[in-house]
Amino acid sequence: MSQALVVVAHGSHLNPDSSAPTYDHADTVRATGAFDEVRTGFWKEEPSLREVLRTVEADEVYVVPMFISEGYFTEQVIPRELRLDGWDVADWESDGLSADVATYTAADTGQTVHYCGPVGTHEAMTDVLVRRAESVTGDPDVGEGFGFAVVGHGTERNENSAKAIEYHAERVREMDRFDEVQALYMDEEPEVDDVTDYFDSDDVVVVPLFVADGFHTQEDIPEDMGLTDDYRTGYDVPADVDGHRIWYAGAVGTEPLLADVLLERAADAGADVSRAVEEVRESTRVAAGGSASPSPPEADD
Amino acid sequence: MLDRHADALVRAAGEGVDFDGLRVSSTPDGYRFETPETTAEGLSEADLRGRADDPYVTNWYFWEREVGGHGRPRRAFLRRAEDAPIHSTDDPDPEEDAGRAVPDRYAALRGSAEAGGDGGEADEADAVDGDGHGAGGDGGLVTEWGQLRIEATLGEGDARRYDLRHVDDADARAADLDSHDDPLDAREVGKLDGRERYRPLKTAPSLRRGWVFPSLDPRALTEAVEAFYPATVANWYREYEGELDVDHWVDTAERQTGIYDVIDELPREGVEYVAEACCVDSQCLRRREWEYDEGDDLAADGGDGPFPCREPCSLVVAAARKWTKLEAEEEREYTFTLTPSEREQVEDIVGAVADGRAAEIREADLSEGANRYRARYLRAKRFADGESDAGDGDTDDATE
Incomplete structure (x- = not known):
């Protein structure tokens, strides 16, 4: 029985780079050969969620949403657009963080679709956050002497979004690797604007839990934290803010190790990918720094 | 001749081959090899292998052994x-x-x-x-x-x-x-x-x-x-295959939720304009097969492309949301004073933007109503605020 991985993401009508991480991670998984096919589908780009399944030949399809939390897109839009017959969010038996998989038949193609929880709530995402810290500092052992902040939207749009932030912050804390760990939000307390108030450490790595770089990660957060007065002029990594060095990592979704979360999601849903997991964990190790000079993105509806 | 063709042909002959005009079978008297141009019977295996470079054979091999995917x-x-x-x-x-x-x-x-x-x-x-x-x-x-x-x-x-x-x-x-x-x-x-x-x-x-x-x-x-x-x-x-599943405007609009929930309020007339604005060949190469509803066609040309469009795409849905909001406004009557040439120029400007030509109009081509200087003159004369902050005259945004 052939198996396919379909990565579904939001995409953008305005920002040409929104889909780049999705393509990159799909390519990483494709290169492992773990799946007969690896495809991508988008809400705002093509192939659309409506039509992506018909581009897949396999009968057994693992669908993994490139979304940060359970909510409107994972619970309503994606299942509806994929035409998952009989979808009921209760089938995930989730507390808002624990969706793993529910299996349906796609009405228009007849394929068996294993609909997985989003990448953002998988426990392996904690490792991606930490790997992001290694990448942005260029230090594979980063931790001692460093604070670590995970940044998210907050509850304004989706209460599960904040749950995911807290969940990963707590898991990083339990690793006992960084001196301090803090969850920060864009639209509620504790706010990312006041990042330096929450840390004693001189060095603080700040990683937004977002799937792609865009308006929030490239404009709002850098300006809110005081890394720059104008995002268009870029910012230093690290940047000096109120006597702290802020290592701003940009969206965690761009970290190559995120491909591992796609594999883990599919594996949890019953896909046979075990060898590929090891391969991706090693091949995606970067641990090299770099300064960011973002191009201005635009917000999409 | 390639061994892989000959080997595959001999192997397949047992069960028989019937593909794109090539018929090969195994009979008690030897192999039978037939194409529209030739028929040979009583062939030995070596004879059969000798025909493996026949175009009918390499064609069969390519489609059946390399491409596969019947029904795909x-x-x-x-x-x-x-x-x-x-x-x-x-x-x-x-x-x-x-x-x-x-x-x-x-x-x-x-x-x-x-x-x-x-x-x-x-x-x-x-x-x-x-x-x-x-x-x-x-x-x-x-x-x-x-x-x-x-x-x-x-x-x-x-x-x-x-x-x-x-x-x-x-x-x-x-x-x-x-x-x-x-x-x-x-x-x-x-x-x-x-x-x-x-x-x-x-x-x-x-x-x-x-x-x-x-x-x-x-x-x-x-x-x-x-x-x-x-x-x-x-x-x-x-x-x-006659199995295209088309979702018409009404199906698609009613399916929407969230910020796109409103688009089923776009008047029928507005949907006509959407199709005319977005879905013609000059804007999209897909051939529009969706209509307003089953048995209720739109007047706009659907296009001539080889591949069909089976439902309003995400761009059409997003644009329709904007138009739904705009069409909810009440009409008012305005009185303008324009010369005949100025009225014509306004049409020229709309036409140039709608056709994506605005950026192509040459700087000194004053014969074009949508020329930048002509537009700036009109703005200076007829629009109260005159010069705006965007004083660099960038017309690119007009086509966004």
Whole structure:
């Protein structure tokens, strides 16, 4: 029985780079050969969620949403657009963080679709956050002497979004690797604007839990934290803010190790990918720094 | 002759072969080999192997041993790419399935190989040494798919190779184009238009020129086409089979939730304007098959492209949301004082923006109503605020 991985993401009508991480991670998984096919589908780009399944030949399809939390897109839009017959969010038996998989038949193609929880709530995402810290500092052992902040939207749009932030912050804390760990939000307390108030450490790595770089990660957060007065002029990594060095990592979704979360999601849903997991964990190790000079993105509806 | 063809033919003869005019079977008196041009009976295995380089045999091998995928869109698309009957003779439903027979097809596919002089590997070599091969025109078998031009030729062992490029680069030398081997490069090639602007609609007729995939195998060709025009092959094949699932405007609008929930309030008249504004060939190469509702057609032209559009796309839905809000406003009456030429100029400006010509109008071409100086003069004279902050005269945004 052939198996396919379909990565579904939001995409953008305005920002040409929104889909780049999705393509990159799909390519990483494709290169492992773990799946007969690896495809991508988008809400705002093509192939659309409506039509992506018909581009897949396999009968057994693992669908993994490139979304940060359970909510409107994972619970309503994606299942509806994929035409998952009989979808009921209760089938995930989730507390808002624990969706793993529910299996349906796609009405228009007849394929068996294993609909997985989003990448953002998988426990392996904690490792991606930490790997992001290694990448942005260029230090594979980063931790001692460093604070670590995970940044998210907050509850304004989706209460599960904040749950995911807290969940990963707590898991990083339990690793006992960084001196301090803090969850920060864009639209509620504790706010990312006041990042330096929450840390004693001189060095603080700040990683937004977002799937792609865009308006929030490239404009709002850098300006809110005081890394720059104008995002268009870029910012230093690290940047000096109120006597702290802020290592701003940009969206965690761009970290190559995120491909591992796609594999883990599919594996949890019953896909046979075990060898590929090891391969991706090693091949995606970067641990090299770099300064960011973002191009201005635009917000999409 | 290739051993793999001979070995496969001998193996397959036991069960019998019936494909694209080739019939081979095993009888008590030896093998029977039949094509529309020739029949031979009582053949030994060596005799049969000796016929393995017959075009009918290499054709069978290519389709049945290399391409496979019976009933799959990719196979049908590759059949189309060499003008073969979409369903070969051993498929169940060959009705109305015209196409070239093997000798005719091979002659057309060989056109390019012969011109190159050294067989199907010529493409890549020529892309390097630039002796003119791959220039198109007298090449292999050419088909088009939107703005894609696909030239099929015969490669090693008569396996097909495909040259993929922009239709408007048909006559360009491959050496003059940016050459790509990885079909997934098509995602990057198709991302921005010739003016470096993002193409959110993959089937917009704004594919940039200047690139070529000079020698793709069948799998890579379908991957590249999928990247340029996602799901078009799958939908074309569904339509070909009479199974295209169309979701009309009403179906699509009523399905929406969240911020797009409102679009089912767009008046019927507004939907007409949407189709006329967004879904004509000048804006999108998909052929609109969706209507207002089942049995309730829209007046706008749906287009002539090879691949169908089966429901309003995400761009149409997003735009319709804007228009739904705008159409909710009450009309008011305004009184303007304009000269006849000024009134005409306003129409010129709207026309230039709507047709995407605003940026092309020359700086000193004062005969154009949408010329920048003409527009600035009109603004200075008729619009109270006159000069705006955007004093650099950038007209690009007008077409966003």
